[in-house]
Amino acid sequence: MSTRQTRRDFLKVSGSGLLAAAGTAALAKRARGEEEARGASSDGRLSVWVTHDSRRCAPAAAVNWEPASRPASREAVVLDPAKKFQEILGFGAAFTDSACYMFNQLSPATREELFHQLFHPAQMSLSVCRTCIGSSDYATKLYSYDDGQPDPGLTRFSIAHDQQYILPMLRQARGVNPDLFLFSSPWSPPGWMKANGSMLGGSMRRQYMPSYAQYFLKFLQDYSSNGVPVQAVTIQNEVDTDQDGRMPACIWPQEYEADFVSQYLGPALRGAGLKTQIWLIDHNYNLWGRAIGELEAANVRKYADAIAWHGYLGEPQWINRVHQAFPEVAMHWTEGGPDYTDPQYATDWAQWAKTFTGILRNCCRSITAWNFALDENGRPNIGPFSCGGLLTIHSQSHAISYSGQYWALAHYSRFIRRGAHRFDSQSRAAALHHAAFENADGRKILVVANPHPPRMCELRLNELAANVSLPGNSVCTLEWV
Numbered sequence: 001m002s003t004r005q006t007r008r009d010f011l012k013v014s015g016s017g018l019l020a021a022a023g024t025a026a027l028a029k030r031a032r033g034e035e036e037a038r039g040a041s042s043d044g045r046l047s048v049w050v051t052h053d054s055r056r057c058a059p060a061a062a063v064n065w066e067p068a069s070r071p072a073s074r075e076a077v078v079l080d081p082a083k084k085f086q087e088i089l090g091f092g093a094a095f096t097d098s099a100c101y102m103f104n105q106l107s108p109a110t111r112e113e114l115f116h117q118l119f120h121p122a123q124m125s126l127s128v129c130r131t132c133i134g135s136s137d138y139a140t141k142l143y144s145y146d147d148g149q150p151d152p153g154l155t156r157f158s159i160a161h162d163q164q165y166i167l168p169m170l171r172q173a174r175g176v177n178p179d180l181f182l183f184s185s186p187w188s189p190p191g192w193m194k195a196n197g198s199m200l201g202g203s204m205r206r207q208y209m210p211s212y213a214q215y216f217l218k219f220l221q222d223y224s225s226n227g228v229p230v231q232a233v234t235i236q237n238e239v240d241t242d243q244d245g246r247m248p249a250c251i252w253p254q255e256y257e258a259d260f261v262s263q264y265l266g267p268a269l270r271g272a273g274l275k276t277q278i279w280l281i282d283h284n285y286n287l288w289g290r291a292i293g294e295l296e297a298a299n300v301r302k303y304a305d306a307i308a309w310h311g312y313l314g315e316p317q318w319i320n321r322v323h324q325a326f327p328e329v330a331m332h333w334t335e336g337g338p339d340y341t342d343p344q345y346a347t348d349w350a351q352w353a354k355t356f357t358g359i360l361r362n363c364c365r366s367i368t369a370w371n372f373a374l375d376e377n378g379r380p381n382i383g384p385f386s387c388g389g390l391l392t393i394h395s396q397s398h399a400i401s402y403s404g405q406y407w408a409l410a411h412y413s414r415f416i417r418r419g420a421h422r423f424d425s426q427s428r429a430a431a432l433h434h435a436a437f438e439n440a441d442g443r444k445i446l447v448v449a450n451p452h453p454p455r456m457c458e459l460r461l462n463e464l465a466a467n468v469s470l471p472g473n474s475v476c477t478l479e480w481v
Contacts, residue, residue: 052474057410068465075429076458083424089366090127091413097139098380099372104165119177128366133186137247137383144190183232187248201245213264232277247383258297266303279306285314306330316362331363337370340378340388352408353449353475354433
């Protein structure tokens with residue numbers, strides 16, 4: 001997170017306010033039989049789901065493909081399934097210490113129902129999620145896995161903190177969706193590994209890189225032995241800021257991260273027989289030059305196969321600069337969430353869908369939102385930012401309500417399956433934001449965000465045309481075979 005621009009600056013279109021839990025209950029009920037219902041689109045119809053005003057990812061009247069009788073309008077969305085781009089890994093959010101603490105406050109029956117809604121493949125189907133290696137700014141307390149005086153041999157290493165509610169929540173989620181892909185990020189090494197001796201701010205010291213590589217290795221091995229294998233790690237959340245010492249953070253110069261991967265972490269994971277992926281950067285689009293520099297460094301590509309991006313500074317199209325230089329390197333979007341203090345927290349689905357289409361149209365294979373769940377005051381929180389969760393769990397009543405970001409994400413995660421490929425969709429309509437995908441079974445998906453007043457949207461597919469009515473401030477998913 002850059003000190004020049006806060007999460008609130010970036011997410012000023014997000015908001016506060018709560019949606020009734022009944023909305024998601026209705027969504028869950030619909031989803032249970034929805035896999036079968038989607039087969040109806042094979043007769044030339046496009047099945048439609050919409051979020052706007054009083055509807056949340058709800059079925060709408062189907063639309064028919066018809067032979068095109070005239071040239072496409074200038075603002076038509078022209079679809080070309082033959083022109084394919086990146087393969088999709090999935091969508092999800094972060095199991096921070098705070099989120100897991102809030103999940104743990106729910107009754108077992110309520111949590112079981114919620115996790116079914118979030119992770120079951122027939123419902124939200126969230127499948128790419130983040131965990132924290134030690135505490136982030138969204139935690140109940142400041143902690144690492146080896147606190148105290150310098151301990152290069154890691155004799156004190158322990159994940160005991162995570163045993164209480166983090167690991168149980170992760171095991172339960174994986175039980176609902178066995179294909180859950182987890183990646184993990186540290187906000188800070190133990191304080192004794194840093195120049196300032198604290199987890200708050202400061203920078204990494206080279207002399208402790210060998211110990212830190214073993215720290216990662218122990219984390220991965222201990223999580224796996226506790227039933228939670230982790231498929232990827234990033235070196236550092238937000239590599240180029242210490243957040244003025246206000247939260248767990250650590251500066252990693254470009255050459256430090258490259259050297260740590262090529263000389264220490266990569267060899268340590270390979271030597272232990274782990275296939276854990278290493279993702280670089282884990283910060284904003286404006287670090288595209290650094291990403292290229294690290295990928296060009298000696299032996300980094302031997303171990304690192306992806307770049308992780310945040311959207312707080314810069315533009316998503318800058319990702320393409322890295323993709324053009326290294327087309328075989330995967331791109332992932334790993335953090336972004338709403339501000340619970342903003343009045344539009346619960347209704348900014350069109351703005352979030354606009355953000356998501358921009359991310360997906362610029363090479364990213366996954367989207368992972370920030371905290372899964374926080375309370376009505378954006379807590380627990382040991383940092384300076386006013387983030388909200390993908391959903392809110394009230395601290396006293398434990399009532400569950402949902403953000404606009406949640407409903408935007410539903411329009412992607414419920415329909416786009418792992419292994420889908422994005423395909424080309426083009427339009428001169430600046431007010432429309434769209435992305436198209438084809439699942440492995442041949443089903444095609446188009447998501448259109450309309451953050452503006454109501455309008456008609458013309459679709460063109462070869463010699464076929466369809467006209468879709470888009471409500472104001474809406475997200476629309478269309479599916480056909």
